[in-house]
Amino acid sequence: MAAAPVVTPPVRPTSPRVAAAGTYHELSAEVKAAGLLDRTPGFYISLLAGLTTALAGLVTAFVLLGHSWWQLLVAGLLGVVLTQFAFVSHEASHRQVLLTGPANDRLGRVLANGVVGISHQWWMTKHTRHHANPNRVGKDPDIAPDTIVFLEEDARETRGFVRRIVRHQGWLFFPLLTLEGLNLHLVSIRSLLALPGSRARTTELVTIALRLSLYVAVVVWALPFGMAAAFLGVQLAVFGVYMGASFAPNHKGMAIVPANSRLDFLSKQVLTSRNINGGRFVTALMGGLDAQVEHHLFPSMPRPHLARAREIVRAHCARNGVPYTETSLVRSYAIVVQYLNRVGLAARDPFDCPVRTQYR
Numbered sequence: 118m119a120a121a122p123v124v125t126p127p128v129r130p131t132s133p134r135v136a137a138a139g140t141y142h143e144l145s146a147e148v149k150a151a152g153l154l155d156r157t158p159g160f161y162i163s164l165l166a167g168l169t170t171a172l173a174g175l176v177t178a179f180v181l182l183g184h185s186w187w188q189l190l191v192a193g194l195l196g197v198v199l200t201q202f203a204f205v206s207h208e209a210s211h212r213q214v215l216l217t218g219p220a221n222d223r224l225g226r227v228l229a230n231g232v233v234g235i236s237h238q239w240w241m242t243k244h245t246r247h248h249a250n251p252n253r254v255g256k257d258p259d260i261a262p263d264t265i266v267f268l269e270e271d272a273r274e275t276r277g278f279v280r281r282i283v284r285h286q287g288w289l290f291f292p293l294l295t296l297e298g299l300n301l302h303l304v305s306i307r308s309l310l311a312l313p314g315s316r317a318r319t320t321e322l323v324t325i326a327l328r329l330s331l332y333v334a335v336v337v338w339a340l341p342f343g344m345a346a347a348f349l350g351v352q353l354a355v356f357g358v359y360m361g362a363s364f365a366p367n368h369k370g371m372a373i374v375p376a377n378s379r380l381d382f383l384s385k386q387v388l389t390s391r392n393i394n395g396g397r398f399v400t401a402l403m404g405g406l407d408a409q410v411e412h413h414l415f416p417s418m419p420r421p422h423l424a425r426a427r428e429i430v431r432a433h434c435a436r437n438g439v440p441y442t443e444t445s446l447v448r449s450y451a452i453v454v455q456y457l458n459r460v461g462l463a464a465r466d467p468f469d470c471p472v473r474t475q476y477r
Contacts, residue, residue, distance in 0.1 A: 141383040141414075144433045148415060151429065153422040160421050161214045165205060171198050184341060192348040196298070196355025203233045203360065204404025210241050211416045230324040234332070236305035238312075238321055248416060252389040253374040260373070264293065265457065267369065272463035280464050287458030290365075291450075297357030302329065363402075366393055366449035367409040370456035371442065386413040387434060391452075392427065392443035399446060400424070410441065 148154065175198065178191050205214065209225035212218050229237035243258050250256035254268065262271040264279060265286050275283045282289060306325060312318050337345045372388045374380065380388070393399055393407035400407050405420035408427050412418070418426060434441040444452070 140433070140437055141381070144383070144414070144430065147429055147433070148418075148426055151425065153426050153429075154415065154418055155422075156213070156216050157419040157421045158215055160419065161205065161208070168198060168201050168205070172202075179339070183339075184344065186344065186347075188340060188344060188348050189351050192351040193355045196352045197359060199233055199352075199356055200359040200363070201404065202228050203235075204363075204406075206233060206237065207240075207244075208405065208420060210237065210244065211412075213417055213419045226321070226324075230321050231328055234325055234328045235301050236309050236321055236325065238317060239305040239308040242308075248413060250374070251386065251413060252368050252371060253376065253378070253385075255376040259368065265290065266464075267457075267460060268373065269460050269463035272460050275464050283461045283464040285458070286461045287454040287456070290454060290457055291358065291362070294358045294361035295354040297361045298353035298355075299357070301357070301360065362450070363404065363406050365453050366446065367391060367406060370452040383414070384439060386410065387430075387439050387441060389413075390442070391449060392441075393446050393449055394443055395446060397424075407446075410443075 172195075175191055175195050179188065182188055182191065206225050206228035208214050209221045209228065212221040214224060215221045225241075226237045229235055229240060247257050247259045252260060254260070260267040262268070262274070264282060266272045266275065266283055272283050282293075286293075306322070309318055309322050309325075333349065336348055339345075340348060368389055368391065371391050374385065374389065387410055390409040390413050392410050393403065395402075395407060400420065400423065405412065405423055408423035411423050411426040411430050414430060415426065431441050433439075
């Protein structure tokens with residue numbers, strides 16, 4: 118597959134993207150006129166009621182099963198349900214759920230801190246930076262170097278054990294996601310501890326500490342140690358894989374925007390985002406993240422309106438010559454793996470002979 122497109126400045130005045138630069142207000146007016154930015158609290162109340170019922174059912178199953186390895190099924194399903202709560206917390210952080218901003222903020226904090234066990238404040242800071250500059254070098258924290266790297270220049274800078282991982286990071290991506298659940302908890306707590314003292318910081322730290330400590334204490338008290346460790350491991354692994362597999366298809370392998378590039382809002386958001394096909398099932402599975410283009414163009418749009426907005430945005434992009442990317446979920450994973458492996462090639466020794474490596 119061809120390399121991921123890179124948007125390079127300057128854009129010629131005759132470019133279709135320049136012609137489209139002033140059309141976002143037209144698109145926005147059409148979306149608003151269709152009522153697609155109106156809140157849908159009934160949908161989210163029903164969704165949260167269903168998730169709460171599912172969580173209560175899993176707690177009941179945990180109690181009734183006792184010392185049984187069937188508890189690992191409960192752990193896996195718990196990872197799924199907690200991810201779904203995380204999706205709603207993400208939507209509340211974008212003020213999609215309830216009618217006012219403060220109400221959304223309170224809901225987001227309760228779900229993130231008290232239910233999922235990660236920092237709402239950390240997530241908001243990181244995610245706001247991502248939305249402002251998706252896939253922009255030096256600005257988007259989601260492409261900053263970590264165990265996995267997303268830019269060839271970062272791959273060339275890796276050393277030691279990390280370099281070995283990066284060389285094959287595409288194939289290792291999904292196995293590494295089994296650790297992402299634990300990583301999300303640790304990074305969010307570490308980020309809070311690094312902040313100056315404040316009431317909000319203290320509240321988040323106390324809430325997260327209580328949530329995580331009580332959860333672990335109950336599991337360890339109720340189950341034999343080995344079974345308890347397996348339960349916690351499965352729950353965190355499923356949570357990490359589900360979260361990563363839902364967010365990764367959205368931007369990985371799409372256009373990388375150089376740090377000094379200047380793009381209009383419409384082009385910046387559309388060229389760096391990928392939609393996933395699959396209808397209502399995939400929308401429910403991914404918490405609305407399948408309509409990533411529309412989510413980036415209209416971050417406060419409630420999930421139930423994304424499908425209709427998708428039709429409007431797709432038609433608008435076609436009229437104005439702006440590439441609009443969508444594919445299947447399975448194909449998106451193949452693109453991500455291939456892209457990460459291509460980036461990882463930069464971490465390999467250019468003087469290393471593949472034949473010599475094979476036979477030594």
